[in-house]
Amino acid sequence: MAVRNAPSLSSSPVAEKLPLIWDVHCHLTSVPGATPEDRMKEIVKYLDRMGIGRVMLSLGYPLEYNPSPEQLREENDQVLRAIKYRPDRACGFVYLNPNYLKASLDEFDRCVRDGPMVGVKLLAAKRCSAPELDPIVERAATMKAAILQHTWLKVNGNEPGESTPYDVVELAGRHPKVPIICGHTGGDWELGIRIIRASKNVFAELAGSNPTSGFVEMAVRELGAERIIYGSDAFGRSYASQLGKVMGAEIPEPARRLILGENLRNMLTPILRAKGYRGP
């Protein structure tokens, strides 16, 4: 579906002054505001303040970790309203639940194939190494939609359906031509980076953990800057603490630019162009 009045891919009030910053990991869930439009307005206020050009928005409210098909639809509808309100500042990632595979594939078609969304968000309903994920990955690949899978490696134990980077590696191994973004890089990034290191189609994502020094430097050293994507996990996390990881890292400037936005834009360019966005 072509996006009406589609803006340039590089559009941002600060695009001329700052590097391109695209945030792959932002949720409507805990943003203040009565409606999705109100919440989007609040998001843009902070994007302007922080110099972030565009966010990839997913998950609505109330957030469900194992949503029914109806709840999925409701949360995705909220995201659709938000991105319709500011298509110049937000793209949508459709929230899917592998426990309801048929409904999830239908929801993908509604929101991505026939709608404006450009990626898939998978949370913690089922570990992503499960075979039910295969049809979702294949369907996303047909549209070149991005896939963002939540992962953590908690020393006190993950939730039952919560994936680890090991699960992402297993899934990515079955789909070696499909890029998969390893959300949070497992949180315990020193382990997460090592786990995904050999899986060249897996991208490290920086969101949602403390701004611990060394994360970005290790990721650049072990994976290369081309496999790292900035994300915040806002509004639960702040844009500030997560941007601070990249802004404070001792890495070459070209690497910083790749991480802040260029890698994500490159990944999304085919689907954005297919939907009528202009730009590089």
Added chain:
Amino acid sequence: MIDVNVTLSRWPFRRLLGDDTAGLVAGLRKRSVTQAWAGSFDGILHKDISSVNSRLADECRRHGQDMLVPFGSINPKLPDWQEDLRQCHEEYKMPGIRLYPDYHGYELKDPVFVKLLHLTATRQLVVQLASSMEDERTQHPLMRVPPVDISLLADLLKSEPGARLVILNADVRHALEQSPALASAGNVYFDFSMVEGVGGVAHLAQKISIQRLLFGSNYPLFYFESALLKVRESGFEDGDRRALLEENARRLIRT
């Protein structure tokens, strides 16, 4: 700019950029920090705290005399810890101390903490209390340390009104939910190195007054830019920003 939360020496679990004092000072100067209140990572696990504090004082003097302000570590579970406190105050002329109750194995209701608080108030020392050092979920499996329950402080401070506390590395929003009285209890200040949520520092300032917030980066364990960008994200007016970045800390250490 005054940073009330930097730490010297080696973090036990990882090498950090800036874990040599000269490098840390250079990093702080590059970021326009004019004064930094410095503890020592060695104070978390070492038993010979006297030598930890001696080295801290020496490092601050040699590498950052005009910038680094040493805050010695006190472990009140060690024998004769009162002598460590005396040395910090009388020999090294430190304006305050830093505590790690979670790593040193006591809760704030422990009588030894009450005694320590009283002695620091008597000596007019600032007490920095590190609520945590890292995310509990990502700690080393053999070194799991839950954060300090700071909700008890509100009651404790009623009986020790002269005490001046700076809480470092706390999830302040959660602490205030547990103990709303903390917002108005005694002389308690908070850094925001671990305050999260978009605009989190501004939201906190609405609850506990900006006068009680101090700029603390937790550098070099954390990226310095995290704390700095939080100030920008919260969109403070110039006066509030000055209070946050410098004036509140300067007033506290002069008191």
